[in-house]
Amino acid sequence: MARDGLKRVFVYRAKAYEEVAQGVLRTLGEAGLDASLQPLDHLKAIESTYDDDFLVVFNEHFDEFSDVLKSKQPFIAKHWRNAFKLTGMGGHFSEVFAHPPDVIESFTGRVSGALDRRPDIRYSTLGGTDLAIDLSSSKAMTIIDGIQGDDMVPGEAATFTEKISGPVAFEGTFLCLIPFAAKYGVVGPKSLAFDIEAGRVKDLRGDNTELVSDLNKHFARHPDNNSVDEVGFGTNLGVTRLYGTNSVFEERHLGLHLGLGGKTPGSLHLDLLFEGGDIDAGGRRIFQGGAYLPAALP
Incomplete structure (x- = not known):
């Protein structure tokens, strides 16, 4: 799926994802966006190069595939960064894009503004997490709102600080090239705990x-894998x-x-996604309780 500005959305699909593609078109239409479905019989090279949504091997058709992307479809060559695969979203596409980009942009700005104005942050849970996070000397927030920058999946304000410490009774899930989430899903209370110091x-x-063992192995592979980098x-x-x-x-x-690790050569980024908390x-x-309090945001 690729976007040309905010005017048109182009959806390319493999045969196995026809139903997903049609659902996307319906959702985009309801949002008032001009959506264009591009059938693969117009792009035979893509069909012959990809067996699924993941590229298994660059086969003999790759040169033709590259030509299709760069020459026959110039908007992809220009906007290739503004593209993402839908299959990982499963049935959650409507949730991710339930709100117009300008709404997410405005809301993200309000959250970022609240954090900038009061950089002494505390995150706590009933399970025992109590993190002190000092953002007073952190770099400017990176805003991902689906409008600015290349990332089309909207809704994040992120920064970096070494000034984070406290006990964690983790409840949530993971995001990493190592599929911890596929193995463990969303973990509940008492499954995993740790401390963060500096x-x-x-x-x-x-x-x-087993989860504790897997994470210890991951952290042991590189000295920065256990460093909070986001x-x-x-x-x-x-x-x-x-x-x-x-x-x-x-x-x-x-x-x-x-986000742990990933900023130094050889280190692999692992996101710890926290469920709920205050x-x-x-x-x-x-x-x-899982939501921002509008009255507390500027």
């Missing part, structure tokens, strides 16, 4: 000993819960996520 995850423990706040008003799909859209769910900014509650 931006480093340490002392993993919990009832799910503090993110999901702002997509349509994604109100976690599913454990290991798909990027879950990073936009309402609430906190922490977020206080400068002593003022801005997030509670």
Whole structure:
């Protein structure tokens, strides 16, 4: 799927995803967007190159495939960054794009503004998580709202700080090239706990000993794999819960996520997506029970 500005949406599909593609068109039409479905009989090279939504091997048709993308469809060559695959979303497409881009843009700006004005952040849960996050010296927020930048999956304000510490009784799921989410789904209370000290995850423990073992192996493979390299706040008003799909859209769910590793060569990024909890900014509650509190946002 690719977007040309905000005027047209082009949907390409393999035969196996005909039903998904038609559902996307209906949703886009209801949102008042001009959608164009491009059948694969116009793009034979793509069909012969891809067996599924993942490229298995660059076969002998790749040169033709590349020509189709770059020459016959110049808008893809120009806007290739503004594209994403729908299959990972499963039946959640309507949630991800339930709100117009300008609504997500405005709401993300309000959340970012609240964090900028009161950078002394606390994230806590009834299960025992109590994180102190100091954003006062962090770099400017990276805003992902579906309008600015290349990422079309909207709803996130993210930054980085080493000033994060506290105990974590993790409830949530994962996003990583290593499919922790596929194996463990959304983990509940007592499954996993750890401490964060000066931006480093340490002392993993919990009832799910296999999960603890897997994460310890991951952290042992590179010295930066347990380093908090991202503090993110999901702002997509349509994604109100976690599913454990290991798909990027879950990073936009309402609430906190922490990104570990991935900024140094050899390190692999792992997102910890937190379910629920409370977020206080400068002593003022801005997030509670899985939702932001509009009255607390500027």
